[in-house]
Amino acid sequence: MTQDELKQAVARAAIDYVVDGEIIGVGTGSTANFFIDELAKIKHRIKGTVASSEATAARLAGHGIPVFDLNEVSEIAVYIDGADEITAAGAMIKGGGAALTREKIVASVSKQFVCIADGSKLVEVMGKFPLPVEVLPMARNAVMRRLASLGGQPKLRLKPGSEQAFITDNGGELIDVSGLAITDPLALEAQINQIVGVIAVGLFAQRGANVCLLGMPEGVRKLTF
Numbered sequence: 001m002t003q004d005e006l007k008q009a010v011a012r013a014a015i016d017y018v019v020d021g022e023i024i025g026v027g028t029g030s031t032a033n034f035f036i037d038e039l040a041k042i043k044h045r046i047k048g049t050v051a052s053s054e055a056t057a058a059r060l061a062g063h064g065i066p067v068f069d070l071n072e073v074s075e076i077a078v079y080i081d082g083a084d085e086i087t088a089a090g091a092m093i094k095g096g097g098a099a100l101t102r103e104k105i106v107a108s109v110s111k112q113f114v115c116i117a118d119g120s121k122l123v124e125v126m127g128k129f130p131l132p133v134e135v136l137p138m139a140r141n142a143v144m145r146r147l148a149s150l151g152g153q154p155k156l157r158l159k160p161g162s163e164q165a166f167i168t169d170n171g172g173e174l175i176d177v178s179g180l181a182i183t184d185p186l187a188l189e190a191q192i193n194q195i196v197g198v199i200a201v202g203l204f205a206q207r208g209a210n211v212c213l214l215g216m217p218e219g220v221r222k223l224t225f
Contacts, residue, residue, distance in 0.1 A: 004034075006118040006215030007082075011035040013213045013220045017114045019077035020045045023068060025106040026060060027081020028053040028099035031116050035080055036060055050076055052106050053099035054169050070106065079110035083117045083209070084129045084202075090115075090209040090225030091185040095132030095202030098157075098168050104200050108207050115209035119216040122223075125183060130155070130176035132202035137165070137173050139197020144175055146195045150188075152177035172199045 001009075011034035018024055018039065026036060026049050036056070039046075040063035048066030050073060051057035057067045081103055083092040092115060094100050107113050131152070135143045144154040157166040157174035165173045182188055185205035192201040212223040 001215075001217050003118050003120075007031045007034050007116075009220055010116040010118070010213040010215040011038045014080050014114055014116050015039070015042060017078050017080065017112070017211070018042065018046060021047055022077035023047050023073050023075070024049050025076045025079030025081075025110045026051055026056055027079070027103055028056045029082045029097035031082035031118070032056065032080070033059060035116060036063065036065075039063075040065060050106055052081065052103040053097070056099070070109070076106065076110040078112045078114055079107050080114045080116060081107070083115050083121050085123050085126045086115055086117060086121050086209065086212055087123060087126060087185070088223065090212065090223070091126065091203070091205040092208060093126050093129050093131055093202055094204055095134070095174070096129070098132070098166060098174060100132055100202040101134050101168070101170055101172070101200040104204065104207070107204065112211070113207065113209045115212040117212065117214055119214045119221070122214055125181055126185060127180040127182045130178040131180055131182070132157070133175045133177060133192060134168055134170070134172040134199040135175055136197050136199060140173055140175070143195055143197045147175065147177050147192070150191070151180065153179040170199065
């Protein structure tokens with residue numbers, strides 16, 4: 001099976017976690033896009049969605065799925081999103097799609113977090129995938145120095161084909177930190193969150209996944225945490 005076929009398989013499996021008549025949180029990225037396409041087939045069963053990015057909101061709206069601002073809803077039954085890396089304990093690196101801050105917000109208010117990913121995303125120790133950190137633009141260099149002092153190799157994310165900084169939906173910039181072996185994701189998440197100028201770090205350990213659906217060649221593997 002191709003990677004896209006594995007993503008499609010977990011996207012279909014995630015439909016089982018959709019709660020009828022409720023608001024569904026929807027993530028950002030290629031795997032989340034497959035889920036949106038599957039969700040469109042049962043859109044009549046849900047009240048609507050909360051999107052974790054402008055791109056996700058546009059894709060949902062394109063399917064005729066209602067999209068609510070988070071301030072308009074009192075609770076979210078389930079949040080469904082992908083991951084760049086996930087451990088057997090349910091901690092994740094997210095933010096490859098540049099939506100980590102809104103993803104973290106939506107996840108934090110959702111009753112259940114279902115991660116959908118192809119099997120290659122399951123790792124023993126996170127850090128091979130560069131850790132994204134969203135920062136206020138004026139704090140970029142100061143934050144990069146602090147991240148370097150933690151043993152990482154920070155690099156400003158640029159717009160594709162450009163020398164200009166990539167700007168998030170929130171007006172922030174992204175620093176991708178490579179060279180880390182994240183053995184204590186809870187502690188590192190707290191440490192980076194305390195750096196002045198950081199908007200959010202793409203470590204999801206304090207609020208990790210409750211369930212992970214992994215696309216494997218032999219079928220969908222379910223992990224619960």
